[in-house]
Amino acid sequence: MTFSPVNWSSRFAAAIMTPQPLVLALVCCLAFRTARTEYTAEFDSHAVYADNATDVNRACAELCTVLESTFASTVALRNTTAFKANQNSYWSQFQAEVSPQCFIQPATAEEVAAIVVEAATRDCPFAVRSGGHAAYVGGSNIPDGLTIDLTLLNELTVSEDRETTRIGPGNMWINVYQKLTPMGLSVVGGRVANIGVGGLTLGGGISWYVGRRGWACDGVRNYELVTADGEILQVNLASYPDLYWALRGGGNNFGIVTRFDLETFEQGPMWGGAVFNSIEHNATLLDALVDFTSKASEDIDAFTWVALVYVQPQESWFASTEMVSAKPEPNPAIFKDLAAVAALQSSLRATDIADLALEMKESNPNGLRQNWWTLTFKNNAEILKIAHKIHAEEVEAIKDVAGLVAPMVAQPITLDVIRLFSKNGGNPLGMKEEDGPLQLLNIASMWADSSRDEEVMAAHSRMIDRMVAAAKELGVYHPYIYQNYAANEQDVFAGYGEENRARLREISRKFDPEQVFQRLQPGYFKL
Numbered sequence: 001m002t003f004s005p006v007n008w009s010s011r012f013a014a015a016i017m018t019p020q021p022l023v024l025a026l027v028c029c030l031a032f033r034t035a036r037t038e039y040t041a042e043f044d045s046h047a048v049y050a051d052n053a054t055d056v057n058r059a060c061a062e063l064c065t066v067l068e069s070t071f072a073s074t075v076a077l078r079n080t081t082a083f084k085a086n087q088n089s090y091w092s093q094f095q096a097e098v099s100p101q102c103f104i105q106p107a108t109a110e111e112v113a114a115i116v117v118e119a120a121t122r123d124c125p126f127a128v129r130s131g132g133h134a135a136y137v138g139g140s141n142i143p144d145g146l147t148i149d150l151t152l153l154n155e156l157t158v159s160e161d162r163e164t165t166r167i168g169p170g171n172m173w174i175n176v177y178q179k180l181t182p183m184g185l186s187v188v189g190g191r192v193a194n195i196g197v198g199g200l201t202l203g204g205g206i207s208w209y210v211g212r213r214g215w216a217c218d219g220v221r222n223y224e225l226v227t228a229d230g231e232i233l234q235v236n237l238a239s240y241p242d243l244y245w246a247l248r249g250g251g252n253n254f255g256i257v258t259r260f261d262l263e264t265f266e267q268g269p270m271w272g273g274a275v276f277n278s279i280e281h282n283a284t285l286l287d288a289l290v291d292f293t294s295k296a297s298e299d300i301d302a303f304t305w306v307a308l309v310y311v312q313p314q315e316s317w318f319a320s321t322e323m324v325s326a327k328p329e330p331n332p333a334i335f336k337d338l339a340a341v342a343a344l345q346s347s348l349r350a351t352d353i354a355d356l357a358l359e360m361k362e363s364n365p366n367g368l369r370q371n372w373w374t375l376t377f378k379n380n381a382e383i384l385k386i387a388h389k390i391h392a393e394e395v396e397a398i399k400d401v402a403g404l405v406a407p408m409v410a411q412p413i414t415l416d417v418i419r420l421f422s423k424n425g426g427n428p429l430g431m432k433e434e435d436g437p438l439q440l441l442n443i444a445s446m447w448a449d450s451s452r453d454e455e456v457m458a459a460h461s462r463m464i465d466r467m468v469a470a471a472k473e474l475g476v477y478h479p480y481i482y483q484n485y486a487a488n489e490q491d492v493f494a495g496y497g498e499e500n501r502a503r504l505r506e507i508s509r510k511f512d513p514e515q516v517f518q519r520l521q522p523g524y525f526k527l
């Protein structure tokens with residue numbers, strides 16, 4: 001999709017002003033953590049591997065040449081049309097501006113294994129890309145290194161008994177939903193059409209189906225995993241229970257997943273969509289969200305979020321609520337208070353998961369600068385209102401930045417979801433039943449003017465510090481940091497708790513004794 005601030009903002013304006021369906025898909029994300037021992041990766045601008053930049057460049061350039069002779073058709077070298085196309089396919093402009101030595105698109109797990117072994121042998125840093133929606137430099141594209149693009153690993157096969165679907169990480173969620181929906185089936189996956197199966201599932205994975213089914217990571221029955229020494233493992237509860245546990249939220253730290261086998265279930269028509277409200281209703285909406293969260297067990301097929309958004313091209317604030325039910329009956333009672341708030345526009349309708357995912361894609365174009373952060377609070381309306389006040393104050397300082405769209409999105413982590421975390425041996429996310437229910441905050445801005453990058457990022461960093469301080473003062477802070485929404489400055493695995501982090505490190509050393517995925521894949525969140 002081509003982007004210009006003008007066409008995007010007019011789409012937003014149209015969305016607010018007319019009855020066409022649309023949404024603010026504003027959810028989620030993550031980042032890239034710098035700083036492994038060998039590399040002082042200044043990925044915030046353009047990467048420099050401080051002491052051995054020349055060696056690294058040379059090693060990776062040589063590796064690309066070798067790979068090209070083996071995998072000619074799927075290696076894109078610098079200064080080629082294919083290379084440019086690869087760069088342009090990233091969602092965040094920060095990642096699109098990164099130049100690896102080459103991109104490679106392996107077509108089988110065996111090819112992935114060969115590439116990993118070769119990169120490790122030559123000490124060439126690499127990044128791995130599924131849907132390319134990490135917001136930050138280094139997340140899934142690496143300056144001067146090797147970028148392994150999993151696009152061609154696009155298997156999509158439903159088992160004969162219809163209980164499992166084998167999904168390659170080259171798929172986006174829309175591919176999955178467009179295949180399964182006509183079959184009356186579904187899986188727990190992302191809410192926006194073009195998000196990758198890989199990143200979302202490895203970081204957790206919040207879906208419209210959470211209340212009944214948990215997060216995407218809890219619905220994985222088996223991972224096909226390429227390890228650092230090039231083995232291809234089938235990782236499930238029976239075969240490698242420790243690695244299986246680690247992969248359910250452990251991100252890119254344990255290997256490259258070349259196939260996810262996801263639990264599959266019968267799913268018929270749904271109901272839902274987006275509602276836009278005037279910002280003056282912010283307190284009512286936040287109260288209603290907290291109330292929904294407290295009584296979510298009354299309707300585990302329903303899920304929602306509330307977003308409060310500044311839109312620079314309109315010079316205005318708006319509120320937006322997404323309400324979705326996995327059942328076809330319209331207007332579930334649990335949404336009563338949210339739905340009672342006067343709507344400027346609504347796309348609530350009979351729908352299905354593919355239709356919803358396509359609707360949400362419209363407001364998430366490629367080509368913008370992106371900055372994502374996250375926080376977790378106890379389910380408390382006061383802190384959400386304070387967070388909105390802080391958000392509004394800090395956005396005030398940057399509100400003239402061209403193309404700025406600055407949402408604060410709050411969504412529940414309900415008690416049912418936390419209980420489901422213990423399914424199939426549990427996950428390392430670190431949330432316990434006694435912690436919940438919780439509110440997950442996603443502060444995710446996009447803008448067009450690169451000359452204002454530092455200001456925008458500083459404003460966000462300040463607002464997070466202030467929100468953390470306010471939550472601690474109120475006694476409603478929770479340390480969980482959602483990997484898929486986190487900023488590179490955030491220490492995701494500290495939020496999982498020291499015990500879980502220690503166990504993750506131990507599992508990493510067991511399956512990756514040379515620590516290839518920690519040293520040579522510096523981007524994103526490391527253990």
Ligand SMILES: Cc1cc2nc3c(=O)[nH]c(=O)nc-3n(C[C@H](O)[C@H](O)[C@H](O)COP(=O)(O)OP(=O)(O)OC[C@H]3O[C@@H](n4cnc5c(N)ncnc54)[C@H](O)[C@@H]3O)c2cc1C
Nearest residue numbers: 028130131132133134140191196198199200205206257524
């Ligand atoms: C518009 C938008 C909507 C979103 N909606 C949701 C949502 O509904 N629910 C939700 O939970 N999150 C959501 N997110 C957050 C999303 O889950 C993360 O951004 C996620 O990392 C994207 O995955 P990806 O594969 O597209 O990204 P990528 O940038 O390709 O990958 C992200 C990270 O995962 C690693 N990785 C990917 N695949 C593999 C693999 N197969 N093996 C090993 N490592 C791998 C990459 O190396 C990278 O570090 C959304 C994000 C955006 C931008």
